[in-house]
Amino acid sequence: xxxxxxxxxxxxxxxxxxxxxxxxxxxxxxxxxxxxxxxxxxxxxxxxxxxxxxxxxxxxxxxxxxxxxxxxxxxxxxxxxxxxxxxxxxxxxxxxxxxxxxxxxxxxxxxxxxxxxxxxxxxxxxxxxxxxxxxxxxxxxxxxxxxxxxxxxxxxxxx
Numbered sequence: 001x002x003x004x005x006x007x008x009x010x011x012x013x014x015x016x017x018x019x020x021x022x023x024x025x026x027x028x029x030x031x032x033x034x035x036x037x038x039x040x041x042x043x044x045x046x047x048x049x050x051x052x053x054x055x056x057x058x059x060x061x062x063x064x065x066x067x068x069x070x071x072x073x074x075x076x077x078x079x080x081x082x083x084x085x086x087x088x089x090x091x092x093x094x095x096x097x098x099x100x101x102x103x104x105x106x107x108x109x110x111x112x113x114x115x116x117x118x119x120x121x122x123x124x125x126x127x128x129x130x131x132x133x134x135x136x137x138x139x140x141x142x143x144x145x146x147x148x149x150x151x152x153x154x155x156x157x158x159x
Contacts, residue, residue, distance in 0.1 A: 004058070005049045011065045012041045018073065025077055027086040033098040034073070037105065041065055044109045053112045060108060064101060072097055 016038040019031065026034070044061055047053075053061075076084075076094050083090040 001058075002049070004062070005045060008062055008065055009042070009045045009049075011062075012038060012045060015041070015065065015070055015073075018070070022073075022077060025081075025084055027084065027091055029086060029095055030076075030091060030098065033095060033102065034069070037069060037098060037102055040102065040105045040109065041069075044105065044112065047109065047112050051112060051115075053115065057108060057112060060104075064105060068101055069098075 016035070019026070019034045019038065022031070041061070041064065045065075048058065048061070072094055076090060079090055082088075085091060
């Protein structure tokens with residue numbers, strides 16, 4: 001899995017480099033969206049290397065990094081320059097696709113982070129349940145003869 005995560009990180013770096021190389025072929029709106037997606041992808045790869053994730057989440061992230069963003073980027077860059085304008089239908093369509101991918105990626109990152117918190121919480125509940133019955137046995141009881149006569153709490157009343 002570490003090798004797969006490293007490969008995803010390298011793919012993110014390659015995608016970010018492709019966006020930088022695109023220069024003036026990309027309108028500022030698309031450049032901004034693609035750079036933001038690259039940052040989110042980098043954060044997500046870093047998070048899964050630390051926290052882990054499910055196989056489904058890893059497959060989705062890998063597909064976004066290796067296909068869902070680069071394929072339409074290459075298709076857009078392959079269009080004649082007349083379609084690269086800020087107001088063109090192709091720019092508008094690609095911007096919508098990137099916005100959808102950004103929402104999906106932000107949701108994925110949130111799921112990974114919440115999943116790690118939930119896993120930790122579940123583990124904490126397990127430990128609490130496992131050792132709660134042993135708590136009473138582990139507590140030291142003070143012998144009656146060593147009790148402080150000036151402290152009345154916890155001592156039986158004598159009439």
